[in-house]
Amino acid sequence: MHRVVQLLFAAVVVAACGSSDQRSETTVVFAASSLVDVLNDLSNDDESAFVRAVMSFASSASLSAQVVDGAPVGLFVSADRQQIDELVAAGYGLSDPRVVARNSLVIAVEAGNPLGIQTLDDLTRSDLLLAVAAPGVPLGEYSEAMLRAADIEVSPVTFEADARAVLAKVVLGEVDAGIVYATDATSTSDVAAVYVPEADAVAIEYFALEITTTPGRSSELLNELLGERGQQALLQRGFVLP
Amino acid sequence: MTTRARHEQRAPLLLAVLGTLAVIFFVLPLFALAVRVPWSSLVDVLGNEATTEALMLSIITSVITTAIAVIFGVPLAWLLARSTMPGRQMIRAICTLSMVLPPVVAGVALLASLGRRGVVGQLLNDWIGLRLPFTMPAVVIAQLFVAMPFLVLTVESGFARSSTTAEEAARTLGASPWYVFSRVTVPATRSAILAGAVLTWARALGEFGATITFAGNFPGATRTLPIATYLALETNVDDALLISMLMVMLSLVILVALRGRWIGAIGGAR
Numbered sequence: 001m002h003r004v005v006q007l008l009f010a011a012v013v014v015a016a017c018g019s020s021d022q023r024s025e026t027t028v029v030f031a032a033s034s035l036v037d038v039l040n041d042l043s044n045d046d047e048s049a050f051v052r053a054v055m056s057f058a059s060s061a062s063l064s065a066q067v068v069d070g071a072p073v074g075l076f077v078s079a080d081r082q083q084i085d086e087l088v089a090a091g092y093g094l095s096d097p098r099v100v101a102r103n104s105l106v107i108a109v110e111a112g113n114p115l116g117i118q119t120l121d122d123l124t125r126s127d128l129l130l131a132v133a134a135p136g137v138p139l140g141e142y143s144e145a146m147l148r149a150a151d152i153e154v155s156p157v158t159f160e161a162d163a164r165a166v167l168a169k170v171v172l173g174e175v176d177a178g179i180v181y182a183t184d185a186t187s188t189s190d191v192a193a194v195y196v197p198e199a200d201a202v203a204i205e206y207f208a209l210e211i212t213t214t215p216g217r218s219s220e221l222l223n224e225l226l227g228e229r230g231q232q233a234l235l236q237r238g239f240v241l242p
Numbered sequence: 243m244t245t246r247a248r249h250e251q252r253a254p255l256l257l258a259v260l261g262t263l264a265v266i267f268f269v270l271p272l273f274a275l276a277v278r279v280p281w282s283s284l285v286d287v288l289g290n291e292a293t294t295e296a297l298m299l300s301i302i303t304s305v306i307t308t309a310i311a312v313i314f315g316v317p318l319a320w321l322l323a324r325s326t327m328p329g330r331q332m333i334r335a336i337c338t339l340s341m342v343l344p345p346v347v348a349g350v351a352l353l354a355s356l357g358r359r360g361v362v363g364q365l366l367n368d369w370i371g372l373r374l375p376f377t378m379p380a381v382v383i384a385q386l387f388v389a390m391p392f393l394v395l396t397v398e399s400g401f402a403r404s405s406t407t408a409e410e411a412a413r414t415l416g417a418s419p420w421y422v423f424s425r426v427t428v429p430a431t432r433s434a435i436l437a438g439a440v441l442t443w444a445r446a447l448g449e450f451g452a453t454i455t456f457a458g459n460f461p462g463a464t465r466t467l468p469i470a471t472y473l474a475l476e477t478n479v480d481d482a483l484l485i486s487m488l489m490v491m492l493s494l495v496i497l498v499a500l501r502g503r504w505i506g507a508i509g510g511a512r
Contacts, residue, residue, distance in 0.1 A: 081283065129376075157376040174359070
């Protein structure tokens with residue numbers, strides 16, 4: 001019995017040491033899920049500072065909630081201004097938030113666009129199955145704003161949790177169309193992106209904020225995102241530079 | 243089955259310590275949740291139509307799921323426990339695999355089979371114009387796929403444990419196989435069936451990943467309480483905490499009530 005307890009104790013000590021070692025080496029980056037490809041590109045580049053970053057992707061709102069709950073984050077890149085403003089107001093900002101990239105909304109349709117969807121108005125067709133992001137998540141808010149500005153009323157069959165979930169429903173053929181970020185629609189050849197002029201009505205900006213609690217090497221990461229390497233990576237994934 | 247005699251005995255120290263730690267592990271998160279919940283806005287959240295709609299949908303779908311799970315799961319459990327069909331081990335493994343699949347993967351598997359472009363779903367769509375995803379039946383199917391194994395495994399072990407003497411006696415007296423099953427076997431394993439049904443119901447009530455993947459999220463049709471909670475986390479953390487507390491209390495009340503009044507009573511009467 002004593003051996004078992006000793007083993008358990010040893011395991012706990014080893015685990016504790018492991019995690020503290022890791023903490024001094026790496027910086028945690030929280031980023032909106034639409035940034036997953038571009039940040040993974042950077043972390044696969046040996047010369048990039050993101051090689052030593054630990055990254056977590058989710059909707060900006062849930063990541064922001066995790067920051068407030070004390071997650072050990074160094075750099076937070078949000079798809080939503082509101083989340084950043086709230087964090088800054090609560091004193092989590094190490095420096096001023098910076099715009100690192102811009103994005104726009106598109107209609108994602110099946111590759112080849114078999115239904116011939118060309119305009120935002122086409123989304124109101126009664127036989128068309130449409131997926132949008134849920135109100136409350138940034139993509140959902142942007143989509144709603146775009147539709148409201150264009151005075152178009154749609155009846156989606158589902159309100160998905162984030163951009164990737166909307167895209168997945170289009171890729172799997174469960175819906176005919178989905179409103180997503182341009183960068184998501186260009187991330188897979190299974191879907192085609194339909195650009196609509198009404199999308200210009202919403203400005204989608206990505207803000208990066210260094211977090212005070214466990215900054216680590218966050219300024220190095222932020223500088224890289226704003227510098228040549230980061231901006232090139234963003235361009236390649238379909239983002240528009242600030 | 244013979245009566246089980248329980249002797250009061252002192253727990254060995256190590257067992258008592260480890261067991262107590264396990265209790266703390268389960269109680270602490272619930273306690274912390276209860277402390278953080280902004281109880282003052284309980285009335286607002288309960289009066290919120292979106293929340294009550296999700297609550298009703300969750301209750302209705304999880305009850306339907308449980309009923310279907312009993313109808314199909316009890317026969318499956320009987321086949322696994324009593325029949326001599328070949329490949330039983332393999333069938334048991336496959337029929338309970340969805341318990342250990344990540345629920346989102348279970349949802350994708352359901353789309354691949356019953357979705358608009360799925361193996362069977364495409365036929366349903368072409369022949370009778372039936373589209374399952376984004377409908378309430380899809381919620382039930384997702385819950386059933388993930389939760390029914392709990393019933394199957396519980397009932398199977400009930401069948402395996404119960405004595406076959408009474409069944410043999412009934413057969414000797416000329417009872418048909420169905421009569422033996424419905425009048426002898428099922429009453430003898432009532433407590434296992436109820437326990438399995440409760441586990442299935444609880445799992446179905448909390449189902450999230452398979453549901454949002456296969457059934458999506460639409461208010462009134464597929465937005466169950468767990469999905470409403472997840473989305474509330476995006477907009478209003480306080481609401482999310484309150485709704486999750488609501489789920490915890492609902493489950494706790496029903497689990498305790500069933501355990502104490504029905505399962506306990508039946509177990510004790512034997």
